[in-house]
Amino acid sequence: LINGNNSMWLVESDKQSTYAPLNSDVTVDFAIIGGGLSGLWTAYHLKTLDPSATVAVFEAESIASGASGRACGWLSGKPVGVREALAKVKGREAVIKTECLLREAVDKTIDIFTSYGADIGAHKGGTLTVARSESELKRLERSIQNDRAWGLTSDDLQFLNRHETLSRVQISEARGAAYMPSMARVDPAKMTQSLAAIVEKLGVAIHERSSVRFQGRRVTSNDYGINAKKIIVATEGYSAQLPFMKRTILPMNSSLIATAPLSENEWERVIWNNAEGISGMAHTYFYSARTPDNRIAIGGRGKPYRFASGFDTNGIVDNKTVQALKLLLDSLFPQVDLKVDYAWCGVIGVTRDWSPFVHQVAETGNIMLGGYAGQGLTAAYLGGRIASSLALDIDDDYASLPWVRDLPRKWEIEPLRWIGANGLYRVYSLADVLEHRKDSPKTVWFAGLADRIAGRVTK
Numbered sequence: 001l002i003n004g005n006n007s008m009w010l011v012e013s014d015k016q017s018t019y020a021p022l023n024s025d026v027t028v029d030f031a032i033i034g035g036g037l038s039g040l041w042t043a044y045h046l047k048t049l050d051p052s053a054t055v056a057v058f059e060a061e062s063i064a065s066g067a068s069g070r071a072c073g074w075l076s077g078k079p080v081g082v083r084e085a086l087a088k089v090k091g092r093e094a095v096i097k098t099e100c101l102l103r104e105a106v107d108k109t110i111d112i113f114t115s116y117g118a119d120i121g122a123h124k125g126g127t128l129t130v131a132r133s134e135s136e137l138k139r140l141e142r143s144i145q146n147d148r149a150w151g152l153t154s155d156d157l158q159f160l161n162r163h164e165t166l167s168r169v170q171i172s173e174a175r176g177a178a179y180m181p182s183m184a185r186v187d188p189a190k191m192t193q194s195l196a197a198i199v200e201k202l203g204v205a206i207h208e209r210s211s212v213r214f215q216g217r218r219v220t221s222n223d224y225g226i227n228a229k230k231i232i233v234a235t236e237g238y239s240a241q242l243p244f245m246k247r248t249i250l251p252m253n254s255s256l257i258a259t260a261p262l263s264e265n266e267w268e269r270v271i272w273n274n275a276e277g278i279s280g281m282a283h284t285y286f287y288s289a290r291t292p293d294n295r296i297a298i299g300g301r302g303k304p305y306r307f308a309s310g311f312d313t314n315g316i317v318d319n320k321t322v323q324a325l326k327l328l329l330d331s332l333f334p335q336v337d338l339k340v341d342y343a344w345c346g347v348i349g350v351t352r353d354w355s356p357f358v359h360q361v362a363e364t365g366n367i368m369l370g371g372y373a374g375q376g377l378t379a380a381y382l383g384g385r386i387a388s389s390l391a392l393d394i395d396d397d398y399a400s401l402p403w404v405r406d407l408p409r410k411w412e413i414e415p416l417r418w419i420g421a422n423g424l425y426r427v428y429s430l431a432d433v434l435e436h437r438k439d440s441p442k443t444v445w446f447a448g449l450a451d452r453i454a455g456r457v458t459k
């Protein structure tokens, strides 16, 4: 088992750092902090909207070393954020429009990589949200009704009965699923590294090993000054390290394991021919993908949160979490004997209302974006597009989407934050155990209460 090294994708790609650290003072129109998808898509959109703009991206470690190079690989058009929270900003129609743009972004993104000849391992097979108990099935039905009320048509979302679900993938105990076609599985590290190569071609300067520091009004990296008309902060789950972002984004841990590639014979028993992204309706969320090199990757929270917004070390996962994910994998696919090759983890950026933001500071014009709560591969494209309109003072439809808002309210101080995040996760685990044991269609009452305390009004 290879544990850590940021992610399987980065170990397998074995790409060396190619961009020089900042080694002199620099003056640009736009300085972007963070070499993940948010920062790189912002750079891309800035250069395509205004080719004369000078843009530089500063990455503390290397391109794709953050969440973007550690993801499971769902380039998904699923809604991002809590609809009710976002509707308070600009109303219901604006939320529906944002969701439509996210679905469109899946194809747009793939087209961009194709046009540059970049292979990101994309296969558009959609997602299956699978119910494996009576209470999960009831929640799935309610969630489909809710999606319909928010404008999703039968083109966007379909219910599959048990038989239809099993004909796509042989998941044990499956009782039904929601199928959404708007998802392509990708290799997220290749996608991020390819995007860096594309923006460099467009004239963007990229600096790796260039952590940006704020010392009063002075902005530096490696002790050299960064002078920019506007700064765009695209540090997502790592934002808690910046003085002005403390407690705005909680770095929630997410862990993954990946099996050895399955043989043809094993795939015949699993099926999964269309490489759909698979997740569940349990309170303790899991997500899974058939990777471009024919492994199964499966992820979940593990230890959800480290005290005082702490981080993992190079993506190393504790043994207990690896074992828990393997148990889950074996319970989904008992018909095959799977061997785990890789384990890794990273942080996802979660705001107090579980919804994303693109915030522009009125006095400086500087911009911060993020808060995708684990769904940033597509959201970063849209977030970057919105940030570019704001940065270039373009008053278009993107600038009036509900993600454009004040910074969400801050998370609680410690130790409340630690107790809340980890305590609620225990409550969810207990709820799953009880519901599974009873096999009643009812969701246990304290799981709903936990959702309200957490701020996750809808799931």
Ligand SMILES: Cc1cc2nc3c(=O)[nH]c(=O)nc-3n(C[C@H](O)[C@H](O)[C@H](O)COP(=O)(O)OP(=O)(O)OC[C@H]3O[C@@H](n4cnc5c(N)ncnc54)[C@H](O)[C@@H]3O)c2cc1C
Pocket: 033, 034, 035, 036, 037, 038, 039, 058, 059, 060, 061, 062, 064, 065, 066, 067, 068, 069, 070, 071, 072, 073, 074, 075, 076, 210, 211, 212, 213, 234, 235, 236, 237, 238, 239, 241, 254, 255, 256, 299, 344, 345, 346, 347, 348, 349, 370, 372, 373, 374, 375, 376, 377, 378, 379, 380
């Ligand atoms: C295990 C895991 C699985 C996931 N699976 C999926 C999935 O399948 N689908 C999906 O849509 N989303 C998934 N996500 C979430 C998704 O990866 C993120 O939402 C998305 O990548 C965020 O991109 P980003 O550019 O905003 O942040 P990041 O990719 O985290 O980039 C931020 C960068 O900022 C850099 N940085 C921080 N501070 C500084 C500084 N001071 N100076 C310079 N640089 C700095 C960091 O080093 C980092 O590289 C997953 C996340 C994890 C952790």
